[in-house]
Amino acid sequence: MNIFTGIAFVFLAPLLGGLVAGFDRKISARLQGRIGPPLFQPFYDVGKLLQKENLVVRKSQRLYMEFFLVLIILTGAIFFSGGDLLLVIFAFTMAGVFFALGGYKASSPYSFIGAQREVLQMMSYEPAVMLAAVGMYMVTGSFQVADIVAYPQPLIFKLPGLFLAFFFILPIKFRKSPFDLATSHHAHQELVKGITTEFSGRTLALIEIAHWYEYIFVLGIGYLFFASNVWLGLVMTLVIFELLLVVDNATARVRWQAMLGSAWVVALIAGGLNIIYLMLLRG
Amino acid sequence: MASYLLYFLILFPLSVALIIVLVRKEALFPVIIYPASAVLIAASCLLIGLSAGGKPMLIPAHFSWVEQAMLVIEGAMSAYLLFLAIKQRDWFVSFLVVVQAALLFWFHFNFGHSAHAEANLFIDLFSVVMGLIVGVVGTLIAVFSVGYMRDMHHHVADHAAPVVPDNRPVFFGIIFLFLSAMFGVCFSNNLFWLFFFWEITTVCSFLMIRYKRDTVSVKNAFWALRWNLLGGLAFLLGIIFLFHTQHTIELDKLLALPKALVMLPIALISFAGLTKSAQLPFSSWLVGAMVAPTPVSALLHSSTMVKAGVYIVLRFATSLEGTLLGMLIALVGLVTFLIGSFICISQNDAKKVLAYSTIANLGLIILCAGIGTYEAVWAGILLIVFHAVSKGLLFLCVGSIEHKLGSRQIEDMSGLIVRLPKLAFMLEIGIAGMFLAPFGMLISKWAVLRAIVDSNPLFAIFLIYGSAATLFFWVKWLGKIINVEKVYTNIETGICRGQWLAMGSLAVLTLAICALFAPFAAIFIEPYIIALYGHSMSLGAGNMAVMTIMLSMMAFFPLAFLDRGRGVKVAPPYLAGANVGELGQQFRDSLGGVKAMHMKNFYMEAYFSEARLMRLGVLLTVVFLLVIIAVGGLQ
Numbered sequence: 001m002n003i004f005t006g007i008a009f010v011f012l013a014p015l016l017g018g019l020v021a022g023f024d025r026k027i028s029a030r031l032q033g034r035i036g037p038p039l040f041q042p043f044y045d046v047g048k049l050l051q052k053e054n055l056v057v058r059k060s061q062r063l064y065m066e067f068f069l070v071l072i073i074l075t076g077a078i079f080f081s082g083g084d085l086l087l088v089i090f091a092f093t094m095a096g097v098f099f100a101l102g103g104y105k106a107s108s109p110y111s112f113i114g115a116q117r118e119v120l121q122m123m124s125y126e127p128a129v130m131l132a133a134v135g136m137y138m139v140t141g142s143f144q145v146a147d148i149v150a151y152p153q154p155l156i157f158k159l160p161g162l163f164l165a166f167f168f169i170l171p172i173k174f175r176k177s178p179f180d181l182a183t184s185h186h187a188h189q190e191l192v193k194g195i196t197t198e199f200s201g202r203t204l205a206l207i208e209i210a211h212w213y214e215y216i217f218v219l220g221i222g223y224l225f226f227a228s229n230v231w232l233g234l235v236m237t238l239v240i241f242e243l244l245l246v247v248d249n250a251t252a253r254v255r256w257q258a259m260l261g262s263a264w265v266v267a268l269i270a271g272g273l274n275i276i277y278l279m280l281l282r283g
Numbered sequence: 284m285a286s287y288l289l290y291f292l293i294l295f296p297l298s299v300a301l302i303i304v305l306v307r308k309e310a311l312f313p314v315i316i317y318p319a320s321a322v323l324i325a326a327s328c329l330l331i332g333l334s335a336g337g338k339p340m341l342i343p344a345h346f347s348w349v350e351q352a353m354l355v356i357e358g359a360m361s362a363y364l365l366f367l368a369i370k371q372r373d374w375f376v377s378f379l380v381v382v383q384a385a386l387l388f389w390f391h392f393n394f395g396h397s398a399h400a401e402a403n404l405f406i407d408l409f410s411v412v413m414g415l416i417v418g419v420v421g422t423l424i425a426v427f428s429v430g431y432m433r434d435m436h437h438h439v440a441d442h443a444a445p446v447v448p449d450n451r452p453v454f455f456g457i458i459f460l461f462l463s464a465m466f467g468v469c470f471s472n473n474l475f476w477l478f479f480f481w482e483i484t485t486v487c488s489f490l491m492i493r494y495k496r497d498t499v500s501v502k503n504a505f506w507a508l509r510w511n512l513l514g515g516l517a518f519l520l521g522i523i524f525l526f527h528t529q530h531t532i533e534l535d536k537l538l539a540l541p542k543a544l545v546m547l548p549i550a551l552i553s554f555a556g557l558t559k560s561a562q563l564p565f566s567s568w569l570v571g572a573m574v575a576p577t578p579v580s581a582l583l584h585s586s587t588m589v590k591a592g593v594y595i596v597l598r599f600a601t602s603l604e605g606t607l608l609g610m611l612i613a614l615v616g617l618v619t620f621l622i623g624s625f626i627c628i629s630q631n632d633a634k635k636v637l638a639y640s641t642i643a644n645l646g647l648i649i650l651c652a653g654i655g656t657y658e659a660v661w662a663g664i665l666l667i668v669f670h671a672v673s674k675g676l677l678f679l680c681v682g683s684i685e686h687k688l689g690s691r692q693i694e695d696m697s698g699l700i701v702r703l704p705k706l707a708f709m710l711e712i713g714i715a716g717m718f719l720a721p722f723g724m725l726i727s728k729w730a731v732l733r734a735i736v737d738s739n740p741l742f743a744i745f746l747i748y749g750s751a752a753t754l755f756f757w758v759k760w761l762g763k764i765i766n767v768e769k770v771y772t773n774i775e776t777g778i779c780r781g782q783w784l785a786m787g788s789l790a791v792l793t794l795a796i797c798a799l800f801a802p803f804a805a806i807f808i809e810p811y812i813i814a815l816y817g818h819s820m821s822l823g824a825g826n827m828a829v830m831t832i833m834l835s836m837m838a839f840f841p842l843a844f845l846d847r848g849r850g851v852k853v854a855p856p857y858l859a860g861a862n863v864g865e866l867g868q869q870f871r872d873s874l875g876g877v878k879a880m881h882m883k884n885f886y887m888e889a890y891f892s893e894a895r896l897m898r899l900g901v902l903l904t905v906v907f908l909l910v911i912i913a914v915g916g917l918q
Contacts, residue, residue, distance in 0.1 A: 053852060056853060060844055062847075063846075083826070090729065101761060108858070109881075110859075119754070126751040127747050127748050134736050192857060198856060264748070272744055
């Protein structure tokens with residue numbers, strides 16, 4: 001991993017991420033007994049959005065979303081260049097903060113509720129992600145993604161609890177049921193359109209592209225648990241994603257209390273036990 | 284040369300204080316305070332010149348009259364406090380004052396002749412950093428207070444608050460006396476001197492908290508006094524124990540002794556540090572102190588008072604490293620951080636949010652001190668610096684906002700960016716400085732995390748949870764400022780130049796130390812760490828490059844606003860009904876009635892209630908303190 005893989009992320013992630021989104025819609029449709037849209041539908045959607053009029057409530061609201069996109073790209077670029085995992089998480093948080101602030105700035109009650117819930121989601125998933133980074137550090141002795149990838153055994157054997165905690169919060173990051181509180185792909189359980197209610201046209205297209213980058217980055221963190229072998233890693237990443245889609249289609253949105261409580265408790269118990277186990281190993 | 288600078292820093296604010304109290308002319312306050320502040324800031328910056336090398340420089344400062352003078356002043360302070368406490372019928376405070384004074388005089392009459400220090404003052408890099416904070420941030424707060432206090436006394440009637448007796452000469456006098464005492468705390472090597480300055484900060488804080496003289500202020504002032512006096516008593520006992528067992532009263536000698544021999548004095552003085560830095564279970568005094576005028580809160584809770592507490596505990600870091608005592612102190616800090624951060628979520632009062640976040644951040648510094656590894660101390664000193672600047676800025680902004688809006692509820696700050704654009708912008712800088720990458724506090728939190736993962740990963744778990752809560756309450760505040768609920772007009776007038784200067788300087792400082800933190804750490808912190816531990820830490824060149832990229836990107840964000848209207852068409856928000864009027868604030872619902880829209884933040888009172896969390900925190904930390912006492916008793 002070096003600066004070139006980071007640059008490759010910048011250019012390839014939207015293509016790959018768009019494909020993942022298309023794959024997602026296809027599989028979800030099959031799970032629901034529909035045929036579903038073409039694989040490239042997300043690209044068509046974004047292309048169309050780019051041509052539409054950009055209606056806003058506050059003039060500056062799009063700036064926050066543009067910075068969200070830029071920061072997500074930066075996050076992924078640091079990650080795929082093999083940088084410091086904690087720094088990556090901080091950059092990711094910063095991107096998320098801009099996304100939420102965009103929702104606040106839009107100054108509409110629905111985007112406001114969405115923004116609140118977005119921050120709540122960030123608070124819910126952060127412990128699991130940070131603990132995963134701590135666990136990886138304890139096993140490999142480094143926070144550098146490059147060193148973590150170079151570790152000879154699959155990390156999952158030493159980090160099963162942390163992987164569980166990470167998998168548990170994954171729906172939050174993919175905006176999937178049961179934790180799609182801020183904004184959802186399922187219209188039947190959505191408050192208008194959540195945080196993106198007042199976003200349209202080009203800005204909405206940028207948000208969509210940012211989410212594609214986010215997909216690839218988050219799957220990249222999942223990959224780290226199996227990174228000792230490239231093929232194992234890729235296959236397991238696909239399996240994780242498949243499982244996520246099944247969960248998405250099998251569950252309904254929960255209330256925020258259930259999300260915050262369960263995400264924190266799972267991270268505390270599964271992650272905490274895992275860390276105690278690592279401390280015992282270290283002696 | 285160095286010795287004269289220290290004398291000047293300690294005595295100059297004192298003389299300014301005397302002049303203000305004697306002059307008592309309102310028109311002369313700015314004429315005295317502004318130039319004096321300029322001199323003080325310049326003199327503090329001269330400290331940088333003394334920072335070469337990590338070795339402490341000892342300064343004998345033998346004056347035969349100083350000790351007698353200190354004793355007389357301490358006696359007078361005790362008599363005054365005793366008088367007030369009896370008048371207030373606060374028997375606990377009276378008891379503490381009497382015991383402390385008796386102990387002090389008993390010691391001096393019996394052992395005073397043999398208890399002499401080779402060097403009464405000293406200076407090393409850590410004191411230089413502390414001196415800079417007191418001299419620059421503390422003085423800027425003094426500058427701010429001139430305009431703020433004038434506003435407060437002229438406009439207080441507008442807010443239907445009870446009229447506050449105007450006693451500004453004494454107020455400003457105490458502020459400068461406070462700065463003087465803080466310099467004394469930072470530069471004393473003789474522990475009796477340190478204790479003397481320590482007690483002056485206690486008394487000054489008491490006088491400032493009760494400034495408004497209403498029942499609540501007086502009650503909270505006594506509450507603060509109670510815990511700080513308790514700490515002071517522990518401090519005094521610590522020195523006396525140290526003298527009786529090791530025959531020294533000097534800080535540098537104490538730190539050089541084998542740690543097993545001096546655990547008890549260190550425990551007692553650290554206890555004083557915990558009370559002064561408002562750790563659980565003593566935190567309530569800091570929250571109560573929020574009744575004081577805002578410059579007081581800023582001074583006590585960002586750059587001075589509470590920093591004296593963490594300063595002394597962090598001094599002992601090398602002795603605390605790897606000991607049970609260190610572990611328990613770290614636990615107190617950790618619990619305080621966690622509970623403080625959680626409580627912030629349910630607070631709507633901006634000053635209370637700042638108070639609890641101060642408590643939480645001090646907890647983080649105490650955690651660093653208790654762990655005491657080189658990484659932890661590095662992170663702890665950085666935290667002190669970043670927190671002082673950002674928190675000072677936040678308090679001053681909130682104070683100004685309160686005067687303009689007549690409220691300091693976060694829920695009333697909707698559209699602040701339109702109503703008070705410059706203040707809101709600086710508030711944003713301050714908030715970003717508290718939690719967002721790549722700003723200061725986050726750099727330090729990152730360093731703290733690395734430090735505790737290496738020493739005790741279990742602590743890291745709780746740190747991570749507290750840090751997640753931090754994210755939530757800062758973002759929702761930030762969101763409220765930029766969210767525009769109604770049509771507002773700009774009301775940003777009548778804030779005087781001195782106030783703007785103070786807030787502007789702190790905002791620039793928040794950004795500057797973030798941009799320049801690598802050279803800052805290399806010059807001021809790393810040599811100190813190397814002198815103590817033989818090696819130091821850094822965040823790595825690659826990471827620094829990434830941080831710089833992030834920071835420069837942030838610099839573009841305000842610039843992007845020049846372009847904000849391009850390519851968009853403004854439309855009213857969607858309100859789940861037909862909008863009524865052009866403004867998008869009202870809509871017609873399905874029954875035909877006209878409804879107004881409101882936006883309110885989450886406070887999650889049921890989960891993060893102040894009362895319940897405080898009870899839990901107090902319970903946990905009392906247990907830790909009891910364990911400390913039990914272990915100390917067994918030894």
